[in-house]
Amino acid sequence: MHDHAAVGLPLGFTLLRLLLLGSVTAVAAWALVRPFVPAAPGLPARRAVTGAAALGGIAVLLAARASWMPGPAAVALIALLVLPSVPRGRHPVLGRCVAAGAVLVTAAAGAWFAGPPSSVAYVALMAAFTGLAWLALCPPAADVRLAGAALGLVLLTGLGHVTIAGRLDAPAAGDPLLTRVALRGGPVDVLVVPHMPGWNLVHTGEADLRVGNAPTALVPARRLPAASGRWALVWLPRGRGDLWLDRAGERTTVVVDTGDGAWTGPDVRGPEGPDYASAVLAARLTGARGDVPWPELTDADAAALRAEVAAMGGPFAIASAPTGRAAQAERVVRDEAARLGVEILPAADETLVLAGEVGDGRPAPWLAPPDLSTPDGRRYARALADAFPGERPTASGLAAWTGTFANPQAAEPAPARRVVG
Template identity: 30%
Template sequence: MPVVLLAQGGGHSHTLSVGVSIGPTVLRIALLAAIPVIAGFALLRGFLAEPGRRSLAGVIMAAGVVATLELLLSGGLNLSQRLVPLLLALLALPLYLVLSRDERFRPAVDRARRYAPWVFWPAAALAAWQFVLAWFAGAGTARTATLLHTGVLLAVVALAWFVITRTRRAASTMSVRFGAAALAMGLIASGAQAMVLRPAGTVPGVAVAAEVDTGDGVVDVLVVPNLPGWNLVRVTEAGVAVAAVGGDFVPAVARPGATGAWAAVELPAGPGEVRVRRGGGTGSLTVDTGTGDPAPALLAGPDGTECAAALLGRALGTDAPVPDGFRCPAGALSDADADALRDVVAAVAAQGHRWLTVAGDDSPRGRAATEVVHAAAAAWRLEVRPPAAVAARPGPMVIVSGWTAAATTLRTRPHATVHTAPWLAMEPPRAPGFGDYGTDLRERFPGVEPSVSGYRAWREARAGAAPDDRAAP
């Protein structure tokens, strides 16, 4: 009897999400053009004559452009939302101090410029700390990108105040200039790295796997199959909720036969986002479902995780998107599986049993499999009793349902002698390529465990077989 694969799956920082995770290319180009303006001024300030008002204002406005683009492109910052208006105000004030010509406020303006280092140094220290955490803390990709974007924002605030600094002591002037030059080099490196770490564009019909920094921890997120309609979203643990933009959050829960926690989310056609909430923080993952045929409807039902396993297995076997008309494993009973079920009934009869029970479900495969077992039992002159019969008297039971219903059957019928359909069995080690499939699966989709349905889809994709030609292991 096959082995049954029915295991039940199972800092005080804030992320500011502004609703745009990946900006257009033109915005990224503008950001990479504005950063050298600010950094170049800081690096060359000691070699330049006293700049005019327009030059100073231009550098400060470049800092404002960088800050605005960071809020649009970052997708999240390692800051409380309440601090963002304060940072924007700290960027606007230096511009006013540079452009102000009102003689009545000249003493106040001069005093503010003398005390500018008192703003520069704290902001520079905070920016440097974000850079250090990003480079040396060993954070994941998502967390590193968040820290870098935060550091860039704080750095441009600090350098905006450096621009207007006017101290009376030469030693103080030199220390500020050295600090600004060091910060400018960190700004250039971090700005470029943050853009490189941005999530890659998604392809409709290809599963999306990425880390999402919620501010309350990094969550590994997997979206299958990245098509319009119902998609399954897998996260690393329970206690996480997911949602499409504009939709309600749905808690991700463990499902039989699959590790991690899963939630069904209906995604619109075209570019969009999957929002992820963990604790008090929220992050987002960019997706693009395209405008083709919708995802298989069975993904939203109890057999959804098995269908997701098949989609992931197919993705390992070919880089092509999910073809139109893809059928989930529970959508049909293959000839090979039907023959395997007849062999199971024959084995029950050979053991001397006179009756059996069959536990199916309402899926197309479940109904067809139930009919096959009934017909085979009739051929062997076995009585088919209702599943409740094994509660009164132990006896053979053939389970032909999907993963979820099978787990419930095993839990409520502990006295049955269980025979399972092939898709509920752990693939034996001798299956051709099963080890390669498992290795590929864990490397590309960490945390997802191998399954029969996934292995079959992987093998068929590599061999170029049609989904309807699924063969038993």
């Protein structure tokens, strides 16, 4: 189901992150030390600082994926970062004016063109890099030193913010994504399956949320039959981007990276999507990547269904759905009923449920609550409660937790999805 070649952080993004960290360290250290050094910095030092600030500012622009910033504003920002390296000698008036103007214009542009919630920290980093690139042209007057020190602190603060918020991390491309974000009212757990280009299931807890791939494309996360928590379908484009979450007007984003491959498994929009997501979640809790087979009818399931038909003895109805596993199960049930001479009547008092909510019917094995009395069952329940509070344990989840997926009864198992490095 996976057919791409990307593991962990993309190399380009890793280099970009290293460039940003190095630039912040060098420029902020120079800005913070300058007030305590009486001698004026020489031309080589000034050029080194302006160059590092220019590289850092451009790295921030790329790391931010600042599609929320109009093209002319991005071009102007790049120009303001590069130009300080051009002038020769000292230009104190030009340096001070441009430094102040660049900071104000950059900050105003970022505030005016409402970007994602993380844009404030990115704008602060861009403004600080721009200001320090120009301040390096000025002689070390007291006001210049203090302004530089203040911008150095802004650099460190902005870097700390985007680092703590996970903005400098990228999820493994194309792997199911499990994360936790902070929103009004408390943390929110988020599962994105399959986390590949196209339609994705976004699963959260019971919080009343809206999710989407853009602030103008938010849809409510809703409850689904026979599944805990809330669910939404979101179309994600290829590559790295943002998943938006909104609760009561407060918004945040989650970094996603769907990679370049295509999901070749069954449509996650179908009725078995949540059950598959439950197995993916359990697999992720074991430390695995989350590559699990799509739900299929197993030999054990088929044997349990035959035993249910024999136990009923009299007429019964079938509640099914147009899914692969339910169709396989229905064939097994009808064949066994025919062999035993048991009638299947739509109006019968008893119902064998093969898909959806169980209600008063008898559940198929994969719809029944799993046995949590075993050591594995207890560990699975505890891990699930810690990682995704409120999530209901499932038979598929327990099978993924223990790695005991049996061979399908009516079809070959879906191949394990691998990423080839």
